[in-house]
Amino acid sequence: AIPRWGLAAMILAAAAAAIALHTLPWPGGPIAFGAAVAYGVTEGGLVLLVFVAAGGWGHLALRRLLPQGAPAGLRVVSAVMAGLWLLSSAMMIVGSLAGGLTGYVWWPVIGVGLLLAALGSRGALERWQPARLFESPSLMWVVLAFVAGLWLMAATQPPGSLTTADNYDVLEYHLQAPREFHDAGRVGPPRHNVSSLCPLGM
Numbered sequence: 001a002i003p004r005w006g007l008a009a010m011i012l013a014a015a016a017a018a019i020a021l022h023t024l025p026w027p028g029g030p031i032a033f034g035a036a037v038a039y040g041v042t043e044g045g046l047v048l049l050v051f052v053a054a055g056g057w058g059h060l061a062l063r064r065l066l067p068q069g070a071p072a073g074l075r076v077v078s079a080v081m082a083g084l085w086l087l088s089s090a091m092m093i094v095g096s097l098a099g100g101l102t103g104y105v106w107w108p109v110i111g112v113g114l115l116l117a118a119l120g121s122r123g124a125l126e127r128w129q130p131a132r133l134f135e136s137p138s139l140m141w142v143v144l145a146f147v148a149g150l151w152l153m154a155a156t157q158p159p160g161s162l163t164t165a166d167n168y169d170v171l172e173y174h175l176q177a178p179r180e181f182h183d184a185g186r187v188g189p190p191r192h193n194v195s196s197l198c199p200l201g202m
Contacts, residue, residue, distance in 0.1 A: 001133040001134065001135060002133065002134045002135075002136070002138060002139070003132065003133060003134075004130065004131070004132055004133070004134065007134050007138055007139075007141065007142075010139070010142045011141055011142055011145040012145070014142045014143070014145040014146040014149065015145040015146065015148060015149035015152075016037075016149065017146065017149065018145075018146045018147070018148070018149025018150045018152075018153060019033060019036050019037060019040070019149045019152060019153045020033055021149075021150070021153070036152065036153060040152045044152070049110060049114065050087070050110060051080055051084075052113070052114055052117050053083070053087075053109070053110040053111075053112075053113025053114050053116075053117065054079075054080050054082075054083030054084045054086070054087055054113060055076060055079045055080040055083050055113075055117050055120075056079075056083065056112075056113040056114060056115065056116030056117030056118070056119075056120060057082075057083040057086050057087065057112075057113045057116060058078065058079035058080055058081065058082035058083030058084075058086065059075075059079040059083070059116065059117065059120040060116050060120070061082055061083070061086065062078055062079055062082050063120070066078060066079075072124065079120075083113065087109070087113075090109075091106070091187075092187055095181065095186055095187035096186065096187050096188065097186065098185070098186055099185055099186065100185070100186055100187070101181060101182060101184075101185050101186055101187065102185060154170075169195075172193065172195040172196070173193065173195045173196040173198065176193065176196065177190060177193070177196040180193065180196070
């Protein structure tokens with residue numbers, strides 16, 4: 001059995017190792033590593049808010065469909081995934097309108113989602129008692145933390161520093177197109193970036 005503190009330490013170590021795997025070989029390695037961690041802590045908090053809000057909206061949509069006896073983990077994952085689909089679809093639709101990508105539009109949506117998540121998990125949090133010891137299957141959380149660290153490492157790399165086979169694709173439209181949507185305040189075809197039309201289904 002693994003004590004709670006030991007599992008938590010392994011999870012944090014796995015995430016840090018995944019970030020260090022790619023950031024440390026670059027010039028100014030420790031600085032790049034520290035910047036990636038700092039970016040992950042600050043921006044990661046916003047990502048967490050979106051995930052929780054998505055879970056709130058997803059729970060509202062699925063609460064009549066999911067059986068009450070379903071495992072809690074399955075219910076949470078299903079609610080978050082459904083909520084992310086709802087939010088992303090709504091963002092594409094509303095974002096197509098002029099001024100649709102603003103904080104005045106989306107922070108209230110996130111706020112309501114957080115409220116829904118709090119209301120939906122109220123009873124579950126009162127009953128939840130984390131175990132003191134965990135069995136070996138719980139090491140899957142260490143693997144997931146490593147994967148999350150790799151995702152964070154890729155998302156925080158400076159432009160031009162990706163070394164993957166598809167770095168051109170990532171830099172030209174997977175990351176660039178959403179950035180241009182944000183700057184323009186709406187979702188629309190960036191005519192000057194023809195590469196972005198591929199993932200937009202054109």
